[in-house]
Each structure stands twice: as C-alpha cells, then as structure tokens.
Amino acid sequence: MSPLLELDDVHVRLGDSHVLQGVSLAVAATGVTALLGRNGVGKTTTLRAVLGLVPRSGSIRFDGREIGAGRTPWVVRQGIGYVPEDREVFGSLTVAENLRLACPDPAPERAALVDELFPELRERQRQRAGTLSGGQQQMVALGRALLAPHRLLLIDEPTKGLAPRLVTEVAAVLERVAAVTPVLLVEQNLPVVRRLASAAVVLDAGRVVHAGPAADLLADADRTKALLGVGAR
Amino acid sequence: MSTFLLLLATGLGLGALYFLVASGLSLIYGLMGVLNFAHGAFLAAGAYAAWWAATGGLPGAGPDGWGFVLATAFGVAVGAVIGAVVELAVIRPLYRRHIEQVLVTVGIGLVGVALLRGIWGADALPFPRPALATGTTTIAGAAIPNDRFVLIAAAVAVLLGLLAVLRASRVGLILRAGVENRAMVEALGIEVRRTFTLVFAVGGAVAALGGVLGSVYLGSVAPGQGTSLLIFAFIVVVIGGLGSRTGWAVAAVVVGLVQQLANYYAAAGVGDLSVVLLLALVLLARPGGLAGRTA
Numbered sequence: 001m002s003p004l005l006e007l008d009d010v011h012v013r014l015g016d017s018h019v020l021q022g023v024s025l026a027v028a029a030t031g032v033t034a035l036l037g038r039n040g041v042g043k044t045t046t047l048r049a050v051l052g053l054v055p056r057s058g059s060i061r062f063d064g065r066e067i068g069a070g071r072t073p074w075v076v077r078q079g080i081g082y083v084p085e086d087r088e089v090f091g092s093l094t095v096a097e098n099l100r101l102a103c104p105d106p107a108p109e110r111a112a113l114v115d116e117l118f119p120e121l122r123e124r125q126r127q128r129a130g131t132l133s134g135g136q137q138q139m140v141a142l143g144r145a146l147l148a149p150h151r152l153l154l155i156d157e158p159t160k161g162l163a164p165r166l167v168t169e170v171a172a173v174l175e176r177v178a179a180v181t182p183v184l185l186v187e188q189n190l191p192v193v194r195r196l197a198s199a200a201v202v203l204d205a206g207r208v209v210h211a212g213p214a215a216d217l218l219a220d221a222d223r224t225k226a227l228l229g230v231g232a233r
Numbered sequence: 234m235s236t237f238l239l240l241l242a243t244g245l246g247l248g249a250l251y252f253l254v255a256s257g258l259s260l261i262y263g264l265m266g267v268l269n270f271a272h273g274a275f276l277a278a279g280a281y282a283a284w285w286a287a288t289g290g291l292p293g294a295g296p297d298g299w300g301f302v303l304a305t306a307f308g309v310a311v312g313a314v315i316g317a318v319v320e321l322a323v324i325r326p327l328y329r330r331h332i333e334q335v336l337v338t339v340g341i342g343l344v345g346v347a348l349l350r351g352i353w354g355a356d357a358l359p360f361p362r363p364a365l366a367t368g369t370t371t372i373a374g375a376a377i378p379n380d381r382f383v384l385i386a387a388a389v390a391v392l393l394g395l396l397a398v399l400r401a402s403r404v405g406l407i408l409r410a411g412v413e414n415r416a417m418v419e420a421l422g423i424e425v426r427r428t429f430t431l432v433f434a435v436g437g438a439v440a441a442l443g444g445v446l447g448s449v450y451l452g453s454v455a456p457g458q459g460t461s462l463l464i465f466a467f468i469v470v471v472i473g474g475l476g477s478r479t480g481w482a483v484a485a486v487v488v489g490l491v492q493q494l495a496n497y498y499a500a501a502g503v504g505d506l507s508v509v510l511l512l513a514l515v516l517l518a519r520p521g522g523l524a525g526r527t528a
Contacts, residue, residue, distance in 0.1 A: 051420055053416060053419075053420060071419075072416075072419040072420055073419050073422050073423055073424045073425075076419075076420060076421065076422035077422045082420045082421075084417065084420070088414055088417045090409075090410045090413050090414060090417070091413065092409060092413055093406070093409060093410060093413075097406055097409075097410075100406065101406050101407065101410055101418070101421060101423070102421045104403060144421065148421075148422065
C-alpha cells in the first residue's frame with residue numbers, strides 16, 4: 001500500500017537554527033506511525049512543517065498531491081487534522097464553540113463518535129474551555145480534530161502532563177481514533193507508543209535516523225536507549 | 234435643569250460619535266494587532282464621499298430624506314472599500330511587523346488628509362443637515378437637538394450589531410478565536426486572512442458612518458476632522474479596555490460627558506484637559522482599562 005503522507009528532503013530554518021535538515025519519511029495509510037526522538041530534535045517542527053505553520057522547503061506529498069508550498073488552511077482542508085502539543089484550545093470560547101469552530105456541520109457518524117468517546121464534553125458544552133482541566137482540554141482538542149472529515153491526524157504529545165489514569169484513557173481513545181483515521185503521533189511515552197504504533201520514525205538533530213516497524217525498535221532495548229535516550233520498558 | 238439635560242444629551246451624542254470611531258479602531262487592533270493610525274483618514278474619506286454624493290455627485294442622493302440615506306450609504310461603502318484596499322495592499326504584507334504598520338498607517342493618514350485638501354481645499358465645507366437632524370425635541374423643558382438622538386441611535390445600533398455578529402455568527406466565532414490564537418484558527422482549516430480583510434472593511438465602514446454623522450453634528454466637513462476625532466477614539470479604546478465592546482461603549486459615554494460638562498461648568502477647552510486627566514487616572518487605577526484587560 002502506498003504511503004498517505006511522504007516527506008522528502010524537508011528543511012526548516014527558524015532564525016539561525018537549521019531545525020530540520022532534510023527529513024524524509026513516509027506515513028502509512030492505516031494505523032499509527034510514531035515520530036520519536038529526544039527533546040528538541042524536530043518532532044513538533046516536522047508536524048508544523050507539514051501544516052505550513054513554519055516556513056519549509058522540500059517536497060511534502062499527501063495522497064499523491066504536492067502540498068509543500070500550500071498555506072496552512074489549504075493544507076488542512078486537503079484532509080489533515082492537527083492536535084497540537086499543549087492542546088491550544090480557545091480558552092475564551094465554550095466547549096461547544098470550540099467544536100463548532102472546527103466543524104460547523106459535522107457528519108452524523110463523526111458527531112456520534114465524539115459523543116461516544118467524550119461524553120463529558122456534552123455535559124460541559126457551555127463551559128469556557130479555559131476553565132477545563134488538562135485532560136478535558138485534551139478531549140476538546142481531539143474532539144475538534146475528529147469532527148472534521150480528516151484523512152490523516154497529526155497528534156503532538158497527547159499524553160504530555162496528564163495523570164497516569166488519564167494517559168491510559170487517552171491511549172484508549174487514540175486506539176479507537178486510529179481505527180477510523182490514520183495518525184502520525186509524536187509521543188514520548190513509550191508504553192503508549194508500544195500499544196498504538198505499527199511504525200516508528202526516529203529523529204535526531206533534525207534528521208531521520210531510524211524508520212521501521214515500531215515493535216522491532218521497541219524490542220531492541222539497546223537500540224531504543226541509543227536512539228531515544230530511554231529504556232524501552 | 235434644562236441646561237444640564239441639554240449638556241447630558243450633547244455629551245451622550247459626543248460619546249456616541251467617539252464610540253463609532255473607536256469601535257472600528259478597536260476591532261482592527263483586537264483581532265489583528267494593527268494600530269491603525271489611518272482610521273481618521275477612513276472617517277474623513279467617508280464623510281467627504283457622503284458630502285460629494287449629497288451635493289449632486291451621485292444620482293438619487295441628496296441633502297435630505299432618502300437621498301441623504303443614500304448619500305450616507307455611499308460614504309459608508311467608500312469607507313469599507315478603502316478599509317479593504319488598505320488591508321489587502323498595505324497591511325497584509327506587514328503582519329507581525331508592528332513598527333512598519335504604525336509608520337505606514339501614519340503615512341496613509343497624512344496622505345489621505347493631504348489628498349482631501351488637494352481635491353476639496355483646506356477649509357471646512359458646509360455639510361448637509363437633513364430635516365430629521367435639524368429639529369429639536371423638548372424633554373423636561375430642554376430643547377435637545379435631534380442630531381444627538383441620531384448619533385446615539387447609530388451608536389447603539391452599531392454596538393448591538395457588533396455584539397450580535399460576534400456572539401451569534403460564524404464570522405464572530407472566527408474573530409473571537411482569531412484574537413486568541415490566529416495560528417490555531419488557521420490550523421483548523423479556516424482562512425483568517427479573508428476575515429482580516431472583512432474586519433478592515435467593517436472598521437472602515439463604521440469609521441465612515443462616524444464621519445458622516447460627525448459632520449452632521451458639526452455642520453461641516455474638513456480634511457483634518459478624522460485626525461482630531463481619532464485622538465479621542467484612542468483614549469476611549471484605552472479607557473474602555475482592549476477587546477471589550479461594552480467597555481468602549483461605557484468609556485465613550487464617560488469621555489463625552491466629562492468633556493461636555495467640563496467645557497460648560499469650568500471653561501471652554503477644559504473638557505479636553507479633563508479627558509486626558511481621566512485617561513491618566515484610569516491608567517493608574519486600572520492599567521488594563523475599565524474592562525480590565527491589558528495589551
């Protein structure tokens with residue numbers, strides 16, 4: 001099966017810093033592809049480069065179409081949803097307004113999925129998103145991305161800063177999400193990666209240093225430690 | 234008592250005029266972070282366009298009745314078009330470059346005034362006063378000129394319209410979200426740039442409406458009219474609090490009343506000084522303005 005998203009020799013320069021130095025990777029059309037690496041190696045920048053949130057060069061193809069020169073709204077409208085690190089919900093808007101902003105008229109099955117995954121959001125529809133807990137804000141951010149008819153989701157550290165119980169809940173939700181929509185997932189929590197990801201791409205200093213099945217990488221403790229600086233267990 | 238009522242009505246009318254000018258200014262700053270010093274030129278251009286239309290330039294338009302309504306609509310449309318063109322041609326390439334924005338909008342303001350002087354001269358021209366605005370209405374013994382009521386009605390309509398759009402429409406939702414996090418709105422697939430152009434057009438339209446009604450109130454139109462009103466509009470925005478529609482409305486009323494009452498009960502000219510003192514006091518007590526938000 002041909003990849004859904006392909007990056008070829010993508011560079012990002014932010015000020016004097018050459019953050020991405022020729023990143024090439026492929027994201028499968030099904031399941032979860034994990035984007036891994038130590039802090040500051042360019043994982044978030046890679047997602048932002050796909051979306052056009054940072055100036056980039058190189059080729060980015062989505063479903064066979066070149067999107068590397070497109071502006072962010074256009075790229076997103078091609079079918080790529082984004083759940084950013086730190087959620088970035090609109091704090092002054094209510095939960096309902098956050099969701100309506102993302103998709104004013106969602107398909108019934110999408111709305112039903114969000115309702116089913118996040119029943120708490122229905123109860124908090126009129127609450128300002130800025131007053132929600134971190135876990136609840138993550139639900140809004142995920143719900144926002146799920147309502148729109150995206151064909152790929154870029155999800156950046158969804159378990160960051162969450163309590164262990166919530167991490168398990170978010171992982172379960174992501175498992176359901178990935179069954180519907182392929183995901184490129186940036187994640188530091190390796191048990192979550194082990195549970196969700198079928199493929200793994202590892203970045204180091206703005207370059208891809210490993211790409212292959214996630215299970216193979218995580219089964220090799222020495223290699224995992226060498227690439228990620230942490231143990232696989 | 235009748236004098237005091239007349240002063241109150243005049244102060245409220247003046248406040249309404251300040252609100253009309255401030256609302257466009259603040260809308261543009263609140264969403265786009267653009268401090269638009271060309272806003273006074275939008276106002277003056279709208280007023281001159283309405284004057285031109287009402288004095289025979291536009292078929293169907295005239296100095297009274299529906300003809301004047303058409304002339305006003307023409308002035309408002311000119312303000313909207315100028316706002317949109319300025320955003321598309323000048324502001325868009327300069328987003329996030331605040332110093333350049335200030336310089337370019339100051340430049341447009343100066344050029345706009347010079348252009349109006351070049352075309353229609355530096356002297357104030359008599360502005361048509363429709364019958365509705367020239368009469369008076371007696372309330373508790375005070376004969377209050379109707380133009381005050383027209384200004385107040387227009388300001389209330391604009392305030393309610395803005396609140397309705399911001400709270401109940403999709404554009405309003407995008408605007409409120411865009412004020413908070415523009416990049417994230419774009420990451421939801423929403424083209425914020427179009428909304429920015431719309432905001433500039435609406436800001437220009439409201440400024441032009443303020444220009445027309447201000448000219449009716451003053452009985453004349455002059456090239457520098459917008460610039461002097463702009464100073465008070467900035468004061469209203471700062472006192473009201475950035476981003477707060479109701480804050481600007483309250484501030485506009487307070488500024489109009491303080492200015493009017495001080496001019497009458499102290500001495501002519503003290504009103505302007507009082508407004509500046511009021512600004513200083515508010516900034517000392519509440520740096521974020523009455524609505525409590527800081528820039």
